[in-house]
Amino acid sequence: MAIAIEKYSPEQLDPTVSVLADAFVTNPLHVSAFGPQRIDQNRLFFRIGLRHMFIGQAFVALVDGAVRGYVHFNPSPHCLPAPEEIPTAVATLLTPLGEAIPRVVKWFARWCHLDPDQPHVHLGPIGVSPKTQGKGVGTALMNRYIEHLDQERIAGYLETDRPENVEFYKRFGFVVQREEELIGTPTWYMWRARNQ
Numbered sequence: 001m002a003i004a005i006e007k008y009s010p011e012q013l014d015p016t017v018s019v020l021a022d023a024f025v026t027n028p029l030h031v032s033a034f035g036p037q038r039i040d041q042n043r044l045f046f047r048i049g050l051r052h053m054f055i056g057q058a059f060v061a062l063v064d065g066a067v068r069g070y071v072h073f074n075p076s077p078h079c080l081p082a083p084e085e086i087p088t089a090v091a092t093l094l095t096p097l098g099e100a101i102p103r104v105v106k107w108f109a110r111w112c113h114l115d116p117d118q119p120h121v122h123l124g125p126i127g128v129s130p131k132t133q134g135k136g137v138g139t140a141l142m143n144r145y146i147e148h149l150d151q152e153r154i155a156g157y158l159e160t161d162r163p164e165n166v167e168f169y170k171r172f173g174f175v176v177q178r179e180e181e182l183i184g185t186p187t188w189y190m191w192r193a194r195n196q
C-alpha cells in the first residue's frame, strides 16, 4: 500500500468531505450532536469546515492515488473562533445544520473556552476512511503534524472523544490534561509539550 502525504488542495474537497464524514459518523460527539448514522449531517458539517473553518495547514493522505485521510492544524490564538464569534458563525455558516445547531454551539463554545492560553498548534480534524484505518495512514498524517511541532518548537493540543484515540495520541507524546463530559459524551483534552 503506497501512502503519500501532500498539501490539501480545494480541488480535493469532494473526496475529502466523504473521507471525513465516513470517518467521524460513529464518533460519540458527532452522534450526540447529529444523531446516529447521520452521514448527511456529517457531510454538511465537514463541507462547511473544509471551505470556511479549517484555515490552517492541511494535508491529505493518498493511498494508491486516492484521498483516504486528512489532517488539519492551526496555530493559536486563532485556532478556534473566539467565543464572541460563535453567534455570527451560527447565523451564517452553520444554518444548514438545522436542529443540531444548539448542540454544535455548546460543543464548540466549550472547546473555545478551554483552549489553552499558552502558544500551541491545535490539531483537528484528523480522519482516515474506515476501510483504510489501522494500516498506518493516521500515523503518517500525525508524523507530518509532529514534524511541524518539532520544527517550530511549539506545543501541540487536541480534543478527542474516543478512548482508543487517547492511546493513539499518547504514542506521539501527548498527555491527558483534562477529561469531562460534553453534550453527553466523555471528552479528553490532550497536550504535547514543546521540544526544547
Ligand SMILES: CC(C)(COP(=O)(O)OP(=O)(O)OC[C@H]1O[C@@H](n2cnc3c(N)ncnc32)[C@H](O)[C@@H]1OP(=O)(O)O)[C@@H](O)C(=O)NCCC(=O)NCCS
Binding pocket: 023, 024, 027, 126, 127, 128, 129, 132, 133, 134, 135, 136, 137, 138, 139, 140, 159, 160, 161, 162, 164, 165, 168
Ligand atoms: C484515529 C485515526 C485517525 C487513526 O488513523 P489510522 O489510520 O487508523 O491509524 P494507524 O493505522 O496509523 O494507527 C492505528 C493505531 O491506533 C489505534 N487506533 C485508534 N483508532 C483506531 C481505529 N479506528 N482502527 C484501527 N486502529 C485504531 C490502534 O491501536 C492502532 O494501533 P496498531 O498500529 O498497533 O494497530 C482513525 O482511526 C480515524 O479516522 N478514526 C475516526 C475519526 C477520529 O476519531 N478521528 C480523531 C478524532 S480526535
